Amino acid sequence: TAGITQAPTSQILAAGRSMTLRCTQDMRHNAMYWYRQDLGLGLRLIHYSNTAGTTGKGEVPDGYSVSRANTDDFPLTLASAVPSQTSVYFCASSDTGGSGNQPQHFGDGTRLSIL
Amino acid sequence: GQNIDQPTEMTATEGAIVQINCTYQTSGFNGLFWYQQHAGEAPTFLSYNVLDGLEEKGRFSSFLSRSKGYSYLLLKELQMKDSASYLCAVRDSNYQLIWGAGTKLIIKP
Numbered sequence: 206t207a208g209i210t211q212a213p214t215s216q217i218l219a220a221g222r223s224m225t226l227r228c229t230q231d232m233r234h235n236a237m238y239w240y241r242q243d244l245g246l247g248l249r250l251i252h253y254s255n256t257a258g259t260t261g262k263g264e265v266p267d268g269y270s271v272s273r274a275n276t277d278d279f280p281l282t283l284a285s286a287v288p289s290q291t292s293v294y295f296c297a298s299s300d301t302g303g304s305g306n307q308p309q310h311f312g313d314g315t316r317l318s319i320l
Numbered sequence: 321g322q323n324i325d326q327p328t329e330m331t332a333t334e335g336a337i338v339q340i341n342c343t344y345q346t347s348g349f350n351g352l353f354w355y356q357q358h359a360g361e362a363p364t365f366l367s368y369n370v371l372d373g374l375e376e377k378g379r380f381s382s383f384l385s386r387s388k389g390y391s392y393l394l395l396k397e398l399q400m401k402d403s404a405s406y407l408c409a410v411r412d413s414n415y416q417l418i419w420g421a422g423t424k425l426i427i428k429p
Contacts, residue, residue, distance in 0.1 A: 240419075247324060247407070247419030248363070263416065295362060308353060308365035309417065 208232065209312035211296050217318045218286050226281040226315050228296035236299045237279040238309060239263075239271060241292040248295065254279055286319045293317070322346045324420035326408050331426045332398055340393045340406050340423045348413025354382050354393045355407040357422065363407055367393070395425075403427045 250263030369384035
């Protein structure tokens with residue numbers, strides 16, 4: 206079915222290592238987002254992209270980088286992982302840059318543990 | 321700062337009605353969303369309000385009062401499958417979503 210695919214589903218990573226979380230959507234949505242979800246906290250925006258070729262920083266961008274080479278893909282990279290980056294990471298997309306009643310659609314998440 | 325407040329947890333009985341409240345203080349307002357999230361799964365969209373009043377969608381309704389910075393999600397004829405977390409999110413002046421921590425709803429038979 207159409208939607209957002211995230212990979213891997215889960216990962217255990219040693220501190221100091223790098224990792225790229227993959228996100229692909231087939232809905233031709235312009236806007237894409239990366240969030241982290243931690244117990245007791247709301248979803249927090251890491252980075253976003255309103256259209257291919259552009260990216261922006263969210264609420265908690267430090268330690269993360271993104272790229273948006275095309276419409277479909279929006280990978281998130283941790284250059285040197287730290288234990289505080291242990292979280293569930295969700296990728297989302299929406300039909301516009303955020304205006305109107307277009308909701309964000311979410312992938313199934315990546316559960317990342319940094320040891 | 322920006323803030324979204326929801327109760328942490330609520331309990332209700334199968335077949336009953338429950339109201340989940342959300343209050344917000346944000347830099348600007350461009351709509352309010354409610355999402356449902358089952359444990360271990362992705363959030364899924366339930367409703368959207370941008371004007372004051374009630375939006376009804378089957379067993380679920382959502383209400384907004386912009387002057388009070390207040391919304392609620394009303395769930396009727398509760399079913400066991402409604403056990404989930406319900407997330408309130410406000411689109412701010414930068415058109416980004418600010419999320420509440422979610423309300424965990426427990427349904428008892």
